[in-house]
Amino acid sequence: MLEDIPYMTDSFIKAFYKGIKPSLSFQARSREEFEAWKKVLISKVKELLGELPEKAPLNPEFYSREEKEKYIREKWVIQTEENCYMPLYLLIPKIRRGKLPAILCCHGHGKYGKDAVAGVHFNSPQRIAQIRELNYNYGEQMAERGYITIIPDWRSFGERTGYGVNSFPGKDICNVHFIQHLILGRTLLGANIFDGMRAIDFLLTREEVDAERIGCMGLSFGGTMTTYLTLLDERIKCGDIICYATTTEHYAINRINFCGSQLVPYLYRYADIGDIMAAISPKPLLIESGANDSCFYLPSAKKAHAILKQAYEIAGAAENLWIEIFAGEHSFAGNRAFSFFAKFLKE
Secondary structure: OOOOOOOOHHHHHHHHHHOOOOOOOOOOOOHHHHHHHHHHHHHHHHHHHOOOOOOOOOOOEEEEEEEOOOEEEEEEEEEOOOOOEEEEEEEEEOOOOOOEEEEEEEOOOOOOOHHHHOOOOOOOHHHHHHHHHHOOOHHHHHHHOOOEEEEEOOOOOHHHHOOOOOOOOOOOHHHHHHHHHHHOOOOHHHHHHHHHHHHHHHHOOOOOEEEEEEEEEEEOHHHHHHHHHHHHOOOOOEEEEEOOOOOHHHHHHHOOOOOHHHOOOOHHHOOOHHHHHHOOOOOOEEEEEEOOOOOOOHHHHHHHHHHHHHHHHHOOOHHHEEEEEEOOOOOOOOOHHHHHHHHHHHO
């Protein structure tokens, strides 16, 4: 980096960043101020994400059913908007009494999309290694603990790109799809948030699901999805954001750790990542951050944690914020998540 050269664009970007003070950063000092701030911030987030698509009939199409030891894994394809179809897995515990709590499990980056989260690996050594490295099958793990889990492929991932078939060689497909959506009047993240809401619509057609006990969880880009879905969809009662707490300075200015699938245009003019997460309060929220995370380093995560702690305290919901710093890399810790969801979805 030639940051000492004044005419380099990188030099300008860093200086430009330092001159911006997000206008809606968390500053509340009372519950009343918090509620007013939250309302304005959510309205701005919705504006920046752009107009969401129009719903189309779900027209669910059943593909397959597998009997596992503790659950049944079904594959479905649903229509989210006109001409837009989303493959998903639905994992249903075998042992149940009455309606069960459900969790929308959001996958992160990677060409296999939803499959690893649902425990699907087709005996591929590469897929199995990914699951082991990231402890990535949290959709399967939660189903084994008595939750119905729904695990969709987001746009630009998994089967929705033919498992990594790139029509634009040499280009990041997330960036291509982001630009294409933007040209056509959408944001890619907004479209995926809409698809997540449609996944919940499908969940609620199932007689096994308790509509009042729905959670959301996800790793990395799945943490991005969990952040915005938990913020914007009132049907989601609690969320587990895994290895996504960070700052704009860390992920977007000092490092290039982003792509078009994660972007809310103009966001930092108004808020940082910690501010967005803080607006989830008073909903129960678990934040998992790896002590050795080399994607979202812990010092940046702690800055987001500090905003969250302050916001939940001001909102009178400090007991609803759980923060776990675990010994590990960019992965699902598999520790406090089980007691978190047991408390807020089962009890």
